[in-house]
Amino acid sequence: MKVLILGSGGREHALAWAVKRSARVTDVVCAPGNGGIARMARCLPVDLKSLDAMVRLAEEERPELTIVGPELPLSLGVVDALKQRGLRVFGPTRAAAMLESSKGFAKGFLQRHQIPTGNYAVCANAHEAAKALELFHPPIVVKADGLAAGKGVLICESRHTALEAAQGLFSGKLLGETERQVVIEEFLEGDELSFLCLTDGKHVAPLAPAQDHKRIGEGDTGPNTGGMGVYSTDEMLDEGMKEWILRHIAEPTVRGMAGEGTPFVGVLYCGLMMTAKGPQVLEFNARFGDPETQAILLRLESGLVEALEACVDGRLAEAELRWAPGAAACVVASSRGYPGSYKTGFPITGLELAAKIPGVQVFHAGSALKDGQVVTSGGRVLGVTAAAASLQEALDRAYQALEEIHFEGMYYRRDIGHRALRRKA
Numbered sequence: 534m535k536v537l538i539l540g541s542g543g544r545e546h547a548l549a550w551a552v553k554r555s556a557r558v559t560d561v562v563c564a565p566g567n568g569g570i571a572r573m574a575r576c577l578p579v580d581l582k583s584l585d586a587m588v589r590l591a592e593e594e595r596p597e598l599t600i601v602g603p604e605l606p607l608s609l610g611v612v613d614a615l616k617q618r619g620l621r622v623f624g625p626t627r628a629a630a631m632l633e634s635s636k637g638f639a640k641g642f643l644q645r646h647q648i649p650t651g652n653y654a655v656c657a658n659a660h661e662a663a664k665a666l667e668l669f670h671p672p673i674v675v676k677a678d679g680l681a682a683g684k685g686v687l688i689c690e691s692r693h694t695a696l697e698a699a700q701g702l703f704s705g706k707l708l709g710e711t712e713r714q715v716v717i718e719e720f721l722e723g724d725e726l727s728f729l730c731l732t733d734g735k736h737v738a739p740l741a742p743a744q745d746h747k748r749i750g751e752g753d754t755g756p757n758t759g760g761m762g763v764y765s766t767d768e769m770l771d772e773g774m775k776e777w778i779l780r781h782i783a784e785p786t787v788r789g790m791a792g793e794g795t796p797f798v799g800v801l802y803c804g805l806m807m808t809a810k811g812p813q814v815l816e817f818n819a820r821f822g823d824p825e826t827q828a829i830l831l832r833l834e835s836g837l838v839e840a841l842e843a844c845v846d847g848r849l850a851e852a853e854l855r856w857a858p859g860a861a862a863c864v865v866a867s868s869r870g871y872p873g874s875y876k877t878g879f880p881i882t883g884l885e886l887a888a889k890i891p892g893v894q895v896f897h898a899g900s901a902l903k904d905g906q907v908v909t910s911g912g913r914v915l916g917v918t919a920a921a922a923s924l925q926e927a928l929d930r931a932y933q934a935l936e937e938i939h940f941e942g943m944y945y946r947r948d949i950g951h952r953a954l955r956r957k958a
Contacts, residue, residue, distance in 0.1 A: 534558055534559065534560075534596075535558075535559065535560040535562065535597055535618050535839075536552050536558055536596055536597065536599075536600065536838065536839050537561075537562045537563075537564065537591060537594055537596035537598070537599045537600070537705075538561065538563045538564070538574075538600045538602060539579070539583075539587060539599065539600070539601050539602055539603070539874050540563070540564075540581070540601075540602025540603045540899045541563075541565050541566055541570075541581070541826055541899065541913070542567070542602065542823055542911075542913070543664075543823055543826075543863075543865075543896040543898035543913065543916035544602050544603075544652065544821050544822070544823035544824070544826040544827070544898040545567075545602040546564070546567065546569050546827075546832075546898070546916075547826045547827045547830045547894075547896050547918075548600055548602060548731070548821065548826065548830070548837075548923070549561050549563055550573070550641065550830070550894065551830045551833065551837040552600070552838055553573060553574070554837075555810075555836050555839070556596050557810055557838065558838060559792075560575070561574035561575070562575045562576075562577060562594055562596065563575070563577075563743045563866070564576065564577045564579040564587075564590055565577065565579050565581070565950070567897045567898070567899070567900050567901060567910070568897055568900035568901045568902045568907040568908070569895070569897025569915075570897065570899055571902050571952060576836070577590060577594075577626055577942045579850050580824045581606055581948040582605065582609075582917050584609045584610060584611060584614060586644060586658075587606060587609075587614075588611070588614045588615065588618070588926045588944055590939050591615055591618070592620075595620070595889065596620070597623070597632075598621050598739065598845070599615055599619060599620060599621070599622040599623065600622075600624070600841065601622065601624035601644045601662075601707060601799075601820065602820065603621065603820065604630070604634065604680050604682060604818065604819060604820055607624055607627070607633070607634070607820060608627065608630055608633075608634040608680060609627070610626070610627035611624075611687065612624045612626050612627070612630075612799075613626050613627055613636050614816055617864065619641075619798065619844050621842075623798075623799060623841045623845055624798070624800075624819075624820065625797050625798055625799040626795065626798075626852040629790055629795045629796065629797040629798070629799075629819065630819040631712070631728075631795070632786075632790070632797070632817040632818075632819055633802075633816075633817055633818045633819040633820070634679060634680055634872065635678055635679065635681070635714075636676050636679075636716045637655040637678045637714045639816065639817050640653045640655065640716060642789065642790075642793075643653065643788075643814055644731050645747075646785050646788075646789040646812060647727075647785075648701075648781070648782055648785055648786060648789075649810075649813045649814065650813050650814040650815075651666075651674075651715055651718050651719035651720075651721050651806075651813055651815075651950070652669075652719040652927070653717060653718045653719065654668070655678070655714055655715075655716055655740050656699065656714065656715050656717060656915070657713070657909060658703065659696070659699060659700045659703055660795075661941060662695075662696060662699040662700075662703075662715060662717060663696055663729050665694045665717050666695055666696055666699075666717060667692070669717060669719060671689065671690055671691050671692060671695070671720075672689060672690050672720040673688075673689045673691055673692065673695040673717060673718070673719075673720060674686065674688055674689075674718040674719070675687045675698040675699050675702070675716075675717055676713060676715065676716035676717075677702050677707075677708060677716075679710075679714065679847045680710060683932040684770065684810070685702070685708060686757055687707075690919070691884065692722045694731070695717065703715060710781070711724070711954055712844040715783060715795065717877060720740045721806060721808050721815065722806075722809075723806045723807045723809065724744070724803065724806070724807045724952060725747075725789060725804065725806055725807075725809040725815070726742055726743075726744060726769065726804075726805045726806075726807055727742065727743045727744060727745055727803075727804060727805075727821060727822055727825045728770075728782075728802075728803040728804075728805055729743070729790050729800055729801070729821070729825065729880035730777055730779075730783045730801045730803070730950065731799075731840055731841070731849060731854075732783075732787050732797060732798060732799065732800075732801050732849065733798055733843065733844040733845075733847045733848065733850075734787065734790075734791060734796035734798045734847065735787070735795060735796075735847070735849075736849040736850045737783050737784050737787055737849075738849055738854055739778075739779060740770045740800075740833075740854070741764060741782070741829050741832050741833075742770045742775075742826055743763050743764065743765040743769075743822070743825040743829055744763060744764055744765075744769065744950075744952070744953070745760045745762075745825060745942045746760065746762045746763065746946060747759075747761045747945075748761070749761060749867075749871070749872060750946070751946050752948065752951075753882070756872055756873075757809070757872070758867075758871065758872045758913070759823065759872070759913055760822070760823060760824045760825075760865065761824070761864075761865045761867070761913075761945070761946045761949070762824065762826070762863055762864045762865050762945075762946055762949035763822075763828050763862070763863050763949070764828060764860065764862040764863070764924055764927070764928070764949060764950045764953065765828045765829055765832060765861050765862075766859070766924050767858060767859070767860070768953075769953070773868070774812075777811075777812070777844050778803070778812055780804070781812075781823050781871075782803055782812065782863045782874075783801060783803060783825065786801060787801070787825055788818070797819075798844055798845065799820065799844065800819070800820055800821050800823070801817065801819070802817060802818035802819070802820065802822050802825075803817060804817065810824075810920065811919070816863060823898075824863045824898075824916045824918075825861040827859040827916045827918045828840050828862060828863045828918055831861040831894060831918055831919075832856050832857045832859075832860075832861050832920060833854070833855075833857075834855040834856060835853060836939050840854060841851065842854050844851075844925065846887065857920065859921055859922040859923060859924075859927070860920070860921060860922070860923055860924040860927045861918065861919065861921075861927055862924065862928045862950055863896075863918040863931070863949075864912075864916070864917050864931045864932065864946065864949050865898070865913050865914075865915070865916050865917075865945060865946075866914050866915040866917060866935060866938065866943050866944070866945075867912055867913050867914060867945065867946045868899070868909055868911070868914055868942055868943075868944070869941075869942030869943075869944055870912075870942070871912035871913065875912055875942070876942070877899070877908070877909045877911065878908050879940045879942065880906050880907070880908050880940060881900060881907045881908060881909060881914070881915070881939070881940045882938070882939050882940070883937040883938040884938060885909065886937040887934035887935070887938050888934075889929055889936040890919070890933055890934045890937075891930065892919045892920045892921050892927070892930050893918070893930055893931065894918050894932045895916075895917050895934065895938070896916040896917075896918055897914070897915055897916075898911060898913040898914060898915060898916055899911020899912060899913055899914045900914060900915070903918070908940075909940055914940065914943070917934045917945075919931040919934065924950055924953055924954065924957075925954065928949060931949075932947070
């Protein structure tokens with residue numbers, strides 16, 4: 534069968550790698566792909582901001598299954614458009630993807646369905662934000678309502694800086710685009726957890742849990758990024774807590790979306806804060822996380838294609854997900870200057886040596902092929918990922934692989950997994 538993957542990042546490289554392991558898959562097409570994906574699949578150009586371009590490509594290729602990687606195509610309604618043309622596609626409709634594309638919608642949904650989350654206010658202008666901020670104690674979280682590639686969350690130490698952040702979002706100074714709504718939230722303390730589930734709109738199957746590291750600097754300092762590293766272990770979540778999250782968060786969300794006439798089929802990513810009061814929803818994503826997918830798929834022993842087809846066909850209850858015991862970790866190598874401005878086009882060396890280390894997979898995020906040479910083309914360049922029996926061993930392998938890789942301005946955090954390792958010490 535032919536599988537089309539829409540996207541160009543590390544998540545899509547990991548999806549292509551997992552899909553290609555299926556004996557049933559004879560052709561993997563990725564659009565637009567990147568330098569690493571091009572070594573294992575056909576890459577075709579497409580504008581992910583253009584619904585017409587994506588539909589035209591899918592109609593030309595006629596894949597048996599299309600997997601939508603990033604959030605933007607989902608928010609444009611690519612799933613709706615492909616389904617209307619009789620194509621099988623994995624991902625939520627435009628209406629269902631509102632769980633991610635509008636933070637205000639998501640918070641209202643959580644409140645309507647009594648799913649645990651922090652206190653919040655949705656504001657349409659700076660005046661409303663100033664009034665709402667009087668009800669919150671610092672630190673205060675200010676969020677862009679729309680899609681912001683992981684960079685639209687600001688933690689503010691005073692009401693004054695929170696108001697400045699809200700004004701910056703409304704004016705477009707912070708993200709380059711003006712926000713029609715800004716969400717102000719209570720700051721929650723605890724450990725963050727990425728709890729991803731597959732769903733066919735009725736049934737829910739949890740994936741291995743993971744923890745992302747969103748800040749650019751070691752010790753979780755500096756501005757938010759799209760994610761600088763992630764780890765996944767058996768010990769992150771005991772069976773009792775996993776069951777609680779399923780019963781009180783994931784399943785009520787899927788039931789609620791169906792009840793509101795917008796059934797959710799695809800990956801439901803629950804971004805949770807594990808507080809003293811229990812798990813609270815920070816946000817939803819409507820697709821595989823990046824870089825969570827890299828670590829999670831390295832632990833998946835059963836077939837990914839079969840699981841995704843079960844979601845599309847409404848028979849997820851029959852599917853079985855099997856996981857390798859132990860741990861996996863992904864460390865992101867980024868361009869100097871990310872998440873701000875950075876230069877690209879630098880040659881990347883040492884990839885073959887890194888890939889020879891046992892248990893290591895190097896997933897490309899921001900790379901391109903230029904005259905046969907892999908060069909940097911983005912802010913997050915590589916996701917160096919490793920699986921092993923323990924988290925320490927997985928991290929050791931990933932960092933060993935990183936020592937083999939070089940490009941000008943390469944930066945990566947050297948403390949991925951620090952919270953889990955500290956707890957075990």
